[in-house]
Amino acid sequence: MSESTRHSGAVVLPAPQPTRIGTAPALAITALMGALAAIQARINGQLGVRLDDGLTAATISFGSGLVILICLAAGLPGGRRGVRTLVNGVRDGRIPWWMLMPGVAGALTVATQGLAVGIIGVGLFTVGFVAGQVVFGLVLDRIGFGPGGAVAVTLPRLIGGALALVAVGISLAAGGSGAVLWWLLILPFLSGLAVAWQQAANGRLRARVGSALTTTLMNFVSGTVVLLIAAAVHALVAHPPAAPPGEWWLYIGGSLGVIYIFVSANLVQHTGVLLLALGSVAGQLAMSVVLDVAWPTPASPDLPHELAMVVVALLSVVVASVPWGRRRATLADR
Numbered sequence: 001m002s003e004s005t006r007h008s009g010a011v012v013l014p015a016p017q018p019t020r021i022g023t024a025p026a027l028a029i030t031a032l033m034g035a036l037a038a039i040q041a042r043i044n045g046q047l048g049v050r051l052d053d054g055l056t057a058a059t060i061s062f063g064s065g066l067v068i069l070i071c072l073a074a075g076l077p078g079g080r081r082g083v084r085t086l087v088n089g090v091r092d093g094r095i096p097w098w099m100l101m102p103g104v105a106g107a108l109t110v111a112t113q114g115l116a117v118g119i120i121g122v123g124l125f126t127v128g129f130v131a132g133q134v135v136f137g138l139v140l141d142r143i144g145f146g147p148g149g150a151v152a153v154t155l156p157r158l159i160g161g162a163l164a165l166v167a168v169g170i171s172l173a174a175g176g177s178g179a180v181l182w183w184l185l186i187l188p189f190l191s192g193l194a195v196a197w198q199q200a201a202n203g204r205l206r207a208r209v210g211s212a213l214t215t216t217l218m219n220f221v222s223g224t225v226v227l228l229i230a231a232a233v234h235a236l237v238a239h240p241p242a243a244p245p246g247e248w249w250l251y252i253g254g255s256l257g258v259i260y261i262f263v264s265a266n267l268v269q270h271t272g273v274l275l276l277a278l279g280s281v282a283g284q285l286a287m288s289v290v291l292d293v294a295w296p297t298p299a300s301p302d303l304p305h306e307l308a309m310v311v312v313a314l315l316s317v318v319v320a321s322v323p324w325g326r327r328r329a330t331l332a333d334r
Helices: 003-008 023-051 054-075 077-092 102-143 155-172 179-209 212-237 253-294 303-321 326-333
Strands: none
Touching: 023 054, 023 102, 023 253, 054 077, 054 102, 054 212, 054 253, 077 179, 077 212, 102 155, 102 179, 102 212, 102 253, 102 303, 155 253, 155 303, 179 212, 179 253, 212 253, 253 303
């Protein structure tokens, strides 16, 4: 206890430290979020098929998530406090404009789901998405863009990233992926690049505002605005969407997106961008096998290729996350 504290008679408690999550629990949660992302992709893809308009499907998904988040932010004290912190931070320049834009990456992902998944299936969508996440995750960790600062690109991380790309190659060797599907896979790849940046930027925004709820809300605000504009232009230039289908479950993609972004914004500080991407990959690919078997599309890969993709992707997570040289270094320091 300090001299001034003894004289005043006050007891000063240490400031609470942020809770740390171990690598294994964080990766398990990340894999579960990846499974939810695969389910969201399939639902949004089916909604896009039923509406004959992937952009409108994405707008519905993002818009419903935004409504949920507005209710939460207005009803919870932490939500209101986070919004005030965000507004004040933007006003005084502590929060730059680009930290308000990660929702555009989410909008691209959901739009790609609505446009492509109903045709190519969850598996082929996921592996194109994986390639973008892995490649850009390595870059973002190396330059220190994430909230945890620079993360060394070690040999195990490089091998893990390479194995994830091998999983992509396996998927492209699957039967049924004609020339047009190669073009459709470009959009998931770009979405993966964008989401790797989104996860890192969300981690930094959360560090500024102190609220994952506010971070998620800002994602859905910017994403919904972009999608509304894109869907309106598409309806005017091309054709309006078909009549909305009646099945309720086609409209829950937005709520699944809320959960995914909220949890990712909290986890990235514990895992780094690359491990967050790889853990999500494992969950997405595992769930994609289930979905493509139970609910196939015209270009879904065959089961042997899907299983091979999952095994290689899971191996990539293990190789990238296990601290191979840490124990050896610790013993050497003694």
